[in-house]
Amino acid sequence: xxxxxxxxxxxxxxxxxxxxxxxxxxxxxxxxxxxxxxxxxxxxxxxxxxxxxxxxxxxxxxxxxxxxxxxxxxxxxxxxxxxxxxxxxxxxxxxxxxxxxxxxxxxxxxxxxxxxxxxxxxxxxxxxxxxxxxxxxxxxxxxxxxx
Numbered sequence: 803x804x805x806x807x808x809x810x811x812x813x814x815x816x817x818x819x820x821x822x823x824x825x826x827x828x829x830x831x832x833x834x835x836x837x838x839x840x841x842x843x844x845x846x847x848x849x850x851x852x853x854x855x856x857x858x859x860x861x862x863x864x865x866x867x868x869x870x871x872x873x874x875x876x877x878x879x880x881x882x883x884x885x886x887x888x889x890x891x892x893x894x895x896x897x898x899x900x901x902x903x904x905x906x907x908x909x910x911x912x913x914x915x916x917x918x919x920x921x922x923x924x925x926x927x928x929x930x931x932x933x934x935x936x937x938x939x940x941x942x943x944x945x946x947x948x949x
């Protein structure tokens with residue numbers, strides 16, 4: 803049995819994920835980054851039990867983060883809220899559908915799961931740069947106008 807591995811990357815949060823300027827969102831990003839590292843470690847060990855726990859923890863953190871974002875968007879009447887919500891729902895639904903193991907009886911991680919785990923950090927990075935930074939600027943501008 804050949805072990806499936808993905809590259810572990812030690813992510814410097816400040817360099818890879820610049821602060822949005824909203825403590826709640828920046829804290830979410832730190833926790834998600836920690837979960838991404840746990841997922842990468844579990845996949846590199848080809849450990850289905852640890853990988854399942856890591857995926858579930860990651861998705862729980864991501865769901866909390868998405869809730870935070872959507873609450874902020876509603877507060878400022880963010881024009882892109884419906885599209886952003888669809889992005890969030892699609893991500894979570896897709897991630898939950900990916901089988902972790904080849905089969906119930908097989909302890910080996912599925913190739914679909916390994917590919918997803920290898921790409922998830924990049925997806926999060928892109929989402930943060932393309933979605934969260936503009937949202938952060940909009941929230942901060944709204945708060946400045948409210949003073």
